[in-house]
Amino acid sequence: SQQGEEDPQALSIQEGENATMNCSYKTSINNLQWYRQNSGRGLVHLILIRSNEREKHSGRLRVTLDTSKKSSSLLITASRAADTASYFCATAATGTASKLTFGTGTRLQVTL
Amino acid sequence: DAGVTQSPTHLIKTRGQQVTLRCSPKSGHDTVSWYQQALGQGPQFIFQYYEEEERQRGNFPDRFSGHQFPNYSSELNVNALLLGDSPLYLCASSPPLAGASRETQYFGPGTRLLVL
Numbered sequence A: 001s002q003q004g005e006e007d008p009q010a011l012s013i014q015e016g017e018n019a020t021m022n023c024s025y026k027t028s029i030n031n032l033q034w035y036r037q038n039s040g041r042g043l044v045h046l047i048l049i050r051s052n053e054r055e056k057h058s059g060r061l062r063v064t065l066d067t068s069k070k071s072s073s074l075l076i077t078a079s080r081a082a083d084t085a086s087y088f089c090a091t092a093a094t095g096t097a098s099k100l101t102f103g104t105g106t107r108l109q110v111t112l
Numbered sequence B: 001d002a003g004v005t006q007s008p009t010h011l012i013k014t015r016g017q018q019v020t021l022r023c024s025p026k027s028g029h030d031t032v033s034w035y036q037q038a039l040g041q042g043p044q045f046i047f048q049y050y051e052e053e054e055r056q057r058g059n060f061p062d063r064f065s066g067h068q069f070p071n072y073s074s075e076l077n078v079n080a081l082l083l084g085d086s087p088l089y090l091c092a093s094s095p096p097l098a099g100a101s102r103e104t105q106y107f108g109p110g111t112r113l114l115v116l
Helices: none
Strands: A005-007 A010-014 A019-024 A028-036 A041-049 A056-060 A061-066 A071-076 A085-093 A098-104 A106-112 B005-007 B010-013 B017-025 B030-036 B044-050 B053-057 B064-068 B074-078 B089-094 B111-115
Touching: A005 A085, A010 A019, A019 A106, A019 B030, A019 B064, A028 A061, A028 A071, A041 A056, A041 A061, A041 A071, A041 A085, A071 A085, A098 B030, B005 B089, B017 B111, B030 B074, B044 B064, B074 B089
Parallel strands: A010 A106, B010 B111
Antiparallel strands: A005 A019, A019 A071, A028 A041, A028 A085, A056 A061, A061 A071, A085 A098, A085 A106, B005 B017, B017 B074, B030 B044, B030 B089, B044 B053, B064 B074, B089 B111
16 A cells, blocks of 8 residues: 655646655654656655654755654755656655655656 | 666566566665556555565565575566556665665666556
8 A cells, every 4th residue: 555645646847947746654754765757667766864854955856854744845946857757755664674665656747 | 887677678468377577686785675566656565585585575465476596686476467467567676784774775677567
């Protein structure tokens, strides 16, 4: 079963704009990760945030984590056409090392 | 440095047949996990292999089985294929981390299975 939900399910923006995706989950976690998937192929790891962290940056990516609300957000700044993909959050629950539970994904479309 | 590789990339089978999918982990990785991804959904965890043993398993029936070899490569076997077994199958490997969970997983390109 899916751990949580991403919101929105689909997002369409223009190049240069920022994209924000949200993820909610249900259980206590060790960490939360974001992955990108192009055209139904393999997933690419973007960023990992641990349960004791609140915010993390990597290049144009900014991730926040609110464990009290069991939610996370991924911000992509200055989006590019190459950012067009599906984005998934995945959680590693406490006590289940490295078994990842994925959300349903957000489909991002960046147009020129 | 080669990433995670999977074979075959595509496969067509008929209902009731058996299939074996293969995965070679990223160099230096010792843990392999398998996921099934239906169209429009996130991947779902099938099982994980470490030191040639199944360590964790998701909610999949016994028709799904696996194996890990001494070189850390892995196979996923699905018996008695059903029409619903047609999603994308993803393999992921993770590195050895002393005393900690293998947190970041590196995914292969997947095997697209079509059951007719």
